Amino acid sequence: MAASLPNNPSLDRFRRDARRLQRAVRAGVPHAVSLVERHHPDGMRVDRSAFTLTDAQLVVARGYGFASWPRLKRYLEIAAELRRDPVDARPRDDAERFCALACLQYSAADEPARWAEAADLLTVQPDLPARSIYAAAVVGDPEAVRAHLAADRSAATRDGGPFRWVPLVYLVYSRVAQSDAVATARVLLDSGADPASGYLWQGLPTPFTALTGCFGEGEQGPGRQPRHPQWEPLARLLLERGADPNDGQTLYNRMFGRDDSHLELLFDYGLGTGDGGAWRQRLGDATESPAEMMRRQVDWAQAHGFDRRLALLARHGFAPDTAPSSTAAPRPPSVHAAGSPEAVAAAVRAGAHVDAYEDGHSALHQQAWIGDVEMVRALLAAGANPDLLDDMFGMTPLAWAEYARQPGTAAILRSVTGSTR
Structure with a gap:
């Protein structure tokens, strides 16, 4: 598979990368030479002056996990049709603004306040679902969707709205109250909607499908x-x-x-x-x-x-694949690698530092973020310090829980810290 591509990848960008790589190799820049040794099938040639642009393009492509430059180009051609950027959406009217506020866009902007704003907009303008099949899908109203399809059956498979999604995708990525999400999904599928509908988020190669929207997180x-409130019946239907x-x-x-x-x-x-x-x-x-x-x-x-x-x-x-070798050095115990409350206690008994940092934060920060109440209690019981500040933002586990909209872990941490820094 392809390695991690940059967001919104473009052929022009990769062409510039290849030209820079060619110049750097010819100049003997160590990092550039190392890239060639790692990714070119012939390794680094003795005569760097013979390193061609075609060679550089091959190294760039293989560095991103593609077998060749033509395969990278082909992917970009396909991705151009499937690419969507919800982060950069510009709603043209209130119906589109409602849809944009109501749906997960998979960015830092996702949070309950947006969905509440969408709900307020719908209260003021209750006819939004009648104006747009995308808004009708967002509120999971099967009768409103049927009315749109009666006027234009092809609307079930037409992308549009602020994110250029098909109605089924708006339905499963919506996080506002819905009348009957499963019945609405069935209406759309019966009218030709593709259960594999989805898009490439900012052109990256792992698709965000309708299933992705159901399962959330x-x-x-x-x-x-969050996952869709009806994630299981919706996913089973798809x-x-x-x-x-x-x-x-x-x-x-x-x-x-x-x-x-x-x-x-x-x-x-x-x-x-x-x-x-x-x-x-x-x-x-x-x-x-x-x-x-x-x-x-x-x-x-x-x-x-x-x-x-x-x-x-x-x-x-x-x-x-294999069990750990008996001759391999044992891994030191770590609370970051503890997958259960019992494992937290066992790791600490084995010598793990309960406040050890990994990627700039403690295990208590991480568990507060994902809302695992049992793990937070286990870490506190093992002696975790709730007043530690992470290395990235200078915030406590409580602040992580509050930012992540995790009332369960926030309540526990608030009772032992009283701080929101």
Whole structure:
């Protein structure tokens, strides 16, 4: 699969990168020479002056995980059609503004206050769903959607609104109150909506699908990017209608917390098997294969001490490749790698420092962010300091919980700190 591309990748950018690389190699810049040695199939040639632009383009492409420059170019051509940038949306009217406020856009702007603002706008203008099928989908109103489809049946598959999504995607990414989300989804699917609908967020190769919207969560945490209230029946409906269970963005978004309900449901429909479905057919090796997705899940669960998840993955045929060598140096205990309250206590008994920092924050910061009440209590019981400041923002675990809209962990931390810094 392709390595991590920059947001909104463009061919012009990669052409400039290749020209800079060519000049740097010819000048003998060590970092540039190292890139060639790592990514060019012939390594670094003795005569650097013979390093061509074609060579540089190949190194750039392989550095991003593409086998060749033409394959990188082909991906960018495909991505141009599927790319959407919700962060850069410019609503043209109140119906579009309502949709933009009501839906997850997967940025730092996601939070309940936006959805409350959308709800207020709908209260003032209750006819918004009648004006736009996208607004009708956002509020999950099957009758309003039927009325739009009666006037124009092709509207079920037409992208539009502030994010240029199809109605089904607005439905599952909406986080305002809905009349009947499942019935509305069924109306759209019966009218030709694709259960594999989705888009490439800022042109990156892991698609944000309708399934992704159902399962929710992600880097901003479940308080700011929650799962859809009807995530399970909606996801089952999409899977029954043909959505592929190998949804890489869902697996990524949901892997940070201990809850495995997404995996259990996806395994019911064949997670880890098949060819990757419609999105892999479109994107090819730019996106992960089912086997690569599952390897990532196993590696994450093993590194973070998620023993229950490892057992679930193993039951379905996905387990670590080998047991640790008896001659390998034992890994020091870490509360960051503790996947349960019991593991926190065991790690501390084995000598782990409960306030150790990883990536600039303590384990208490991280668990406060994702809203794991049991883990926060376990860390505090093990002696974690609730007044520590992270290295990035100078904030306490309580401030992380409050920013992440996690009332459960915030309440616990507030009772022991009384500070919001």
